[in-house]
Amino acid sequence: MSLEIKSLHAQIPGREILKGLNLTINPGEVHAIMGPNGSGKSTLSKVLCGHSDYEVTSGEVLLDGVNILDMAVDARSRAGLFLAFQYPHEIPGVSNANFLRASLKARLPKGEDIDAVKFYKQMYARMDQLEMDRSFTSRSVNEGFSGGEKKRNEILQLMMLEPKYAILDETDSGLDIDALKIVSRGVNAMRSENRGFLVITHYQRLLNYIQPDIVHVLKDGRIVKSGGKELSLELEEKGYDWVHEEPVAAAA
Amino acid sequence: MVSAPDSTLEPVENDISDIKVDSVGDFTFPERNKFDSGFGITSKTVDYISDVKGDPDWIREFRHKALKVFQDKPMPTHWATKDLENIHFDEFRYYLSDGQKPKRSWDDVPEDVKKTFDRLGIPEQERKFLAGVEAQYDSEAAYSNIKAAVAEQGVIFVNSSEGLKEHSEIFKKWFGKVIPTGDNKFSALNSAVFSGGSFIYVPPGVKVKHPLQAYFRINSEQFGQFERTLIIADEGAEVMYMEGCTAPKFETATLHSAVVELVAMKGAKIQYVTVQNWSSNVFNLVTKRGIAMEDAEVRWIDCNIGSRLTMKYPGVIMKGKRARGEVISIALANSGQHQDTGAKMVHAADDTTSNVISKSISIGQGRSTYRGLVHIPKHLKGCKNNTECDALLINSNSHTDTYPAISVRGNQHSTQHEASVSQVSADQIFYLMQRGLTEAEAMSLSVNGFINDLVKEFPMEYSVELKRLIDLEMEGSVG
Numbered sequence: 001m002s003l004e005i006k007s008l009h010a011q012i013p014g015r016e017i018l019k020g021l022n023l024t025i026n027p028g029e030v031h032a033i034m035g036p037n038g039s040g041k042s043t044l045s046k047v048l049c050g051h052s053d054y055e056v057t058s059g060e061v062l063l064d065g066v067n068i069l070d071m072a073v074d075a076r077s078r079a080g081l082f083l084a085f086q087y088p089h090e091i092p093g094v095s096n097a098n099f100l101r102a103s104l105k106a107r108l109p110k111g112e113d114i115d116a117v118k119f120y121k122q123m124y125a126r127m128d129q130l131e132m133d134r135s136f137t138s139r140s141v142n143e144g145f146s147g148g149e150k151k152r153n154e155i156l157q158l159m160m161l162e163p164k165y166a167i168l169d170e171t172d173s174g175l176d177i178d179a180l181k182i183v184s185r186g187v188n189a190m191r192s193e194n195r196g197f198l199v200i201t202h203y204q205r206l207l208n209y210i211q212p213d214i215v216h217v218l219k220d221g222r223i224v225k226s227g228g229k230e231l232s233l234e235l236e237e238k239g240y241d242w243v244h245e246e247p248v249a250a251a252a
Numbered sequence: 253m254v255s256a257p258d259s260t261l262e263p264v265e266n267d268i269s270d271i272k273v274d275s276v277g278d279f280t281f282p283e284r285n286k287f288d289s290g291f292g293i294t295s296k297t298v299d300y301i302s303d304v305k306g307d308p309d310w311i312r313e314f315r316h317k318a319l320k321v322f323q324d325k326p327m328p329t330h331w332a333t334k335d336l337e338n339i340h341f342d343e344f345r346y347y348l349s350d351g352q353k354p355k356r357s358w359d360d361v362p363e364d365v366k367k368t369f370d371r372l373g374i375p376e377q378e379r380k381f382l383a384g385v386e387a388q389y390d391s392e393a394a395y396s397n398i399k400a401a402v403a404e405q406g407v408i409f410v411n412s413s414e415g416l417k418e419h420s421e422i423f424k425k426w427f428g429k430v431i432p433t434g435d436n437k438f439s440a441l442n443s444a445v446f447s448g449g450s451f452i453y454v455p456p457g458v459k460v461k462h463p464l465q466a467y468f469r470i471n472s473e474q475f476g477q478f479e480r481t482l483i484i485a486d487e488g489a490e491v492m493y494m495e496g497c498t499a500p501k502f503e504t505a506t507l508h509s510a511v512v513e514l515v516a517m518k519g520a521k522i523q524y525v526t527v528q529n530w531s532s533n534v535f536n537l538v539t540k541r542g543i544a545m546e547d548a549e550v551r552w553i554d555c556n557i558g559s560r561l562t563m564k565y566p567g568v569i570m571k572g573k574r575a576r577g578e579v580i581s582i583a584l585a586n587s588g589q590h591q592d593t594g595a596k597m598v599h600a601a602d603d604t605t606s607n608v609i610s611k612s613i614s615i616g617q618g619r620s621t622y623r624g625l626v627h628i629p630k631h632l633k634g635c636k637n638n639t640e641c642d643a644l645l646i647n648s649n650s651h652t653d654t655y656p657a658i659s660v661r662g663n664q665h666s667t668q669h670e671a672s673v674s675q676v677s678a679d680q681i682f683y684l685m686q687r688g689l690t691e692a693e694a695m696s697l698s699v700n701g702f703i704n705d706l707v708k709e710f711p712m713e714y715s716v717e718l719k720r721l722i723d724l725e726m727e728g729s730v731g
Contacts, residue, residue: 049686052678073685082686089683092674093701099687102697106688140701151656157687 002026003081003165003196008059010047017043019221020059025165026195032199032207034232035218036240041200042086044218049083050076063165078107080164084154084171091141097123098140100160107161126159130186138146147174148183151229155186155247166190167198172206184209204236217243262719277498277529279371281364283472285390286351289445291474292342292669294321298444301347301476305413305447308420318433318443325437333590335561344507346445347391354386354393354411361362361635362389365394374467381713383462384409390446391470398464406455407491409464412480415451422453427482429542430513430569438537438563442478442511449510454489454520463492463525463711468508470499470534476507483513485520485548494525494714497517501531505560508534514542514550518572521549527714530559532588540566541596544604546572553710554581556591559719565623567596570604577606581704585618585650585723586729594623594655595639603634610641611703614650615695615729631635632660637667644702646676646695674702696726 003025010018017040025031035041047054048061050073061068068076089100100123104114127136130152142150151171158166168187172180187210191197199210207215207229215231216223217240225231225243234242287304298319302312327336355361358375369375369387378385384398386409393411402409408419416423433443450466466666470477499506500714507532516522522542542550552566552616568577579595597606612620620643627636631689637660643652652673660667676698686696699722700707707715 049682051682072691074680074688074690077688078684085683085686089680091684091698091701092681093704094697099684099697102689103687106690106693124313161687 002062002234003198004060004062005048006062008047008061009057010043010050010054011057012054016057017054017221021218021222023216023223025198027149027196028193029214030191030197030199030210030212032064032201032212032215032229032232033218033223034201034204034215034235039218040221040224041218041237042169045083045167045198045200048167049081074106081142082158082161082163084151084158084166084168086169086171086173088142088150088154090143092143094141095138097137100157103157103161125159126156129159129189131182134155148176148179151175151179151183152186155183159190160185164189164194165196165198167200169200170202171199172201172203180206181209204232207232215223219243255262261716277372277469277484277530278500279368280471280500281368283348284362284364285348285352285472287347287349289345289347289353291345293319293344293441293445296344300357301447304347304351305348308417310424311416313372314428314433316445318440318625321434322437322440322444323496325434325440327437332563333561333592335590339505339507343504344474345472346476346478347447348472348475349390349392349447351521352394354396356395356397358395358500361395365389368469368471369395369467372467372469372496373440374465377465377713380690381462381711382465383460384464386411386450386466387467387469388448388477390472390475390477393463396673397460402460402462405458405460407458408453410451412446412449412451412482415482419451419453423451423482424511426515428513430515430543431511431539435539438509439511439539442480442509442539445476446511448477449481449512450493451481452483452491452493454485454491456486456517457488458486459490460492463494465494465496468495468497468510469500470506470508473502473506474504476509479510481510481512482515483522483524484515485517485522487517489517489518490521492523492525492711494527494711496526496717497528497530499531499534501533504533505533505562506534506688508538510538510540512538512540516542516544516548516550518545519547520545521551523551524566525553525710525714527555527557527717527721528559528562529557530562532558532560532586534559536562536564536708538562540564541569542577542601543569543571544575544577544600548572549576549578551578552580552595553604554593555718556581556583556593557725559589559591561590563591563592565594565596565625567598568606569598569600570606571600573601574603574605575601576604579608579610581610582706583610583612583620583723584699585612585614585620586725587616587618590619590621592623594621594625597624597637599626599628599632599635600638602632604632605636607637608639609706610713611644611706612642613644613646613699613702614652615646615725616650619651621652622656624656624658626658626660626667628660628662628665629668632662633664635665637665639667639669641671642675642702643673644699645673646698664698692723692726692730695730696723699726
């Protein structure tokens, strides 16, 4: 049981971005990926979820032993993979509650519906944890939300869908310190033995609140260094160029 | 049995023992027509229809005059799509019926016909929330009934044939007055061969609580359906009328060309709701217009899904002071379909107000066109118009055009026009699919979101139906 990324190569037309990436996330673990701009961090999250802009040229991604690279975007989601987007989309006219219901319903056998009372109870409890006003249930998904509200909304979806593996793509970007604390609290509440996290970030700051078990440095489409959470502090202090000075280890 | 000299009148033999089902309305029963006008349209066709229906002389004459107008008028291809040239009038039959009078009870309706409407959920809806139902099968109503309590208030709800015979005084006063025969080629065609449709009269001050509904079903191939509806709400009266339509998908084209006239007397209110779901071989060319007298209101709610080509521009002539007109329309054009829809607002008195909200969705190769006309003459004052046209494109191949024509003379009026075009982007679909929705579900949710604010205006039962039709359309479009 794990999310296993094996020698993953992916490209957009004319440019290879992931160049043999290896990474294994076990349930219960929180992995952080840090790296300079353009190193392939966001590409990794989109490739894992099956975005059609990217072509996987070789490698495997096994979700609990099943290769998901041939699966459609929605099937990967239902298999247990969740992405908290860096730039969550607005869906005009679709209320947050309806969107969540539709997402949960998509996981049930055809023709079955979710228990509305239970659903609202759970949603309100989660929203309280994220200090979201109840009015967000009836507002259109992300429409007119501030940057911080959008990120909270992503975590609300994570909390409701309860995925096996969750990827957080720069969830800290655009958040002030209070919002960062709230979002982190939500994520930490979801940490469990049965769930793995991949936290993608530029800054060490987030990792003060969501403490990773393992930190990886992504550079030029490959993981060039892995270590404990002290590695993130070192990166903060010395920058990414310092990683160059180390002999590039075989990927973790 | 009356016969048309140049047409086959033998009841059509058919081996189909069971119905064929693909989607909502895509099933058909064998034809059991006692009356069949045969292919093509000539003065003999018109006489055949008049004979079968036992028309009074003035109607027969009206039909013949209309036929002449229809024959003389060119196709409006100088402004409309060239696809109209693919309508071959000789390949349609203009009247088909089993020769039976509309039944008052579903138990008396012939089995096939009853099954048809059962499948479409009509008797169930009638029990649940309707004040009256008329169910038309090809050219004639198979069922027509109004709840006793509503009839006791003096409300008349019958088919057009019965209306013109039994209630000729009021029928004759308004018939063909809101939409003259020569309004366009297809209103002339309808005037020549019309059959079925509803005649409704609501007496002064009577407010019909529940909607009256008509359902128009085409069962036969190579056929044209030409219902004619006239609704009159007398002073201070209120009524809501809803129509639904389906046809099976045949190899050949089907023609549907209705004329609907509404008359709202002083202080009256008429709401006319359409949810059409034609199969993709139907030419749907419909003329709809209402007159609103002083302080009256005419409101069209029009949902166009399906058909090969729909051309429909519901209109309101605001004839009395402070009259209000409204058109709310939703059009969904999938690949192979062209929705050419819009609204006409004619301000003919002071302080009249009109509102047009049009939302179109184009998918794949689907094409949506909005044509609007707002006319406010110079001598009036205090007129207001608001027009909003929003288009949603799903897929880069989709096509949308907007042709608003707002002619406002004088400076004592207020008009407002807004138009927007938005895309359901690949990234939006990716976002929704990442939460587990299939591509069809993701598109459906996006479309439902786009029209959500309009759907809130609909009666609940109809918004549920509309959502279901959109889901089906989306499933079809991703294949």
